[in-house]
Amino acid sequence: TQLLEQSPQFLSIQEGENLTVYCNSSSVFSSLQWYRQEPGEGPVLLVTVVTGGEVKKLKRLTFQFGDARKDSSLHITAAQPGDTGLYLCAGDRTNDYKLSFGAGTTVTVRA
């Protein structure tokens, strides 16, 4: 059973469109991270959000942490083919050394 539920599981859009990926849980997290993983590679950290309600922007990517620190979203504006990949959210909890990952959202951006 995944502690973090991601939706949608798959997303295929045209270049220039916007997309949003959701990450939800019934648990409270100390922080939540977003990673992107490409085929044959390990996940690469995109951002860490630590404060409830926090919004972080990374160029065309906007990350939000829910007020109750149980959920997060990733929004990509004007998606490009280079944004294609598996997007993973991961949370850590107090006194817990591990990260709990969602199952991931596979994003495909068509040129």
Added chain:
Amino acid sequence: DAGVTQSPTHLIKTRGQQVTLRCSPKSGHDTVSWYQQALGQGPQFIFQYYEEEERQRGNFPDRFSGHQFPNYSSELNVNALLLGDSALYLCASSLGAGAGANVLTFGAGSRLTVL
């Protein structure tokens, strides 16, 4: 600056065999975590090593064991392989304490296929 390196990149074993996977952490990191990523799933935590000790373990059987060496590198051993052990095994390194503790740098993984 070398990141996390893992070896081998791919390997094929048969049921019942044993396998050892190796990981060298990113320079400056002292903590190594191992994750198993099955096809179509997110990584699942196996265990974490810090100061040559297993600091935390996930929900994996005793067939999974590990070791950390004084130079911070690590090994993951899996005994009595099952078909279900087929997966990408990811090593991640981090700093053991403080704000960097959960900032992970992942290697490219070792793809294990059990026939």
